[in-house]
Amino acid sequence: MRLSMYTGIVQGLEKVVNIQQGDHFTTLYISNENHFFDDIFIGASVAIDGTCLTATGYDTVLNMVSFDVSSLTTSLTTLQFLNIGDEVNVERSIKAGMENGGHNIYGHIEGMATIKDVLHTGETVHIDLVIPDENIKYFFKKGFIGLQGCSLTVNRVDRKSNEIAVDLIPETLRLTTFKHAQIGGKLNYEIDQMTRTMVDTLESIHQRLHCLVLK
Incomplete structure (x- = not known):
């Protein structure tokens, strides 16, 4: 099995x-105006708004790439809200030997977070997000989150309100759809897999110890 x-x-x-x-699937046709796909091939993996998709076609005349999206993926992600003309974040899968300037992201979207607040300070943007209750346990201050395909640092966690916060620099805003972020909007989020493994392992150990004590 290939893991992108x-x-x-x-x-x-x-x-x-x-x-x-x-x-039971949707085909998205994405432009190649910025030449990210000049060397694309059928079967290549590309993160579109953080969602790992497989290239299923490349039209050299119309200069666009097609991706098939399952109904399950559509229901879990912001891809369901896309319209013709909308912008999407793009990242090609990393190749061996390349620098990883963010953190390991797999494009396996957990679901959607809701934007609670957007605060513009100078050229930077602060975003408060509401995470579904069952997954807030996987987020820690100064930990990682994948949002719309972007590797970001979590700068605040409030477990009582299921909120986290991230801050965006001008370069991130320039290169991504975060420049259009609005209150009430949805963002694809991906849990850092190392954090998930750590939390789930500790929970399992705690449950076993609790059972032993009860015996």
């Missing part, structure tokens, strides 16, 4: 050229 990996350092933006509905 990304760095969370988004390369830039492309646009949705067309959307076609199939039988």
Whole structure:
């Protein structure tokens, strides 16, 4: 089984050229205006808004790439809200020997976080997010989160309100769709797998010890 990996350092933006509905799947057609896909091949893995998708076609005349998206993936991600003309974050999968300037991201989206607040301070942006209750345990201050394909540092965690916060620098805003972030909007989020493993392992050990004590 092939496991694709990304760095969370988004390369830039492309646009949705067309959307076609199939039988329990959707085909997205993404532009190649910035030449991210000049060497694309059928079967290549690309993170679109943080979601790992497989290239299923490349039209050299119209200069666009197609990706088939399952109904399950669509239901879990912001891809369901895309319209023709919308911008998407793009990252090609990392190759052996390349620098990983972010953290290990796999494009396996957990679900969607809701934007609670957006605060502009100078050229930077602070975003408060609400994480689904069952997953807030996986986030820690100064830990990692994948948001719309971007590797970001968690700067605040409030477990009572299921909130976390991230801060965005001008370069991140320039290269991504975060420049359009609005209160009430949805963002794809991916849990850091090392953190998930640590939390789940400690929970399992705690449960076993608790059972031993009860005996």
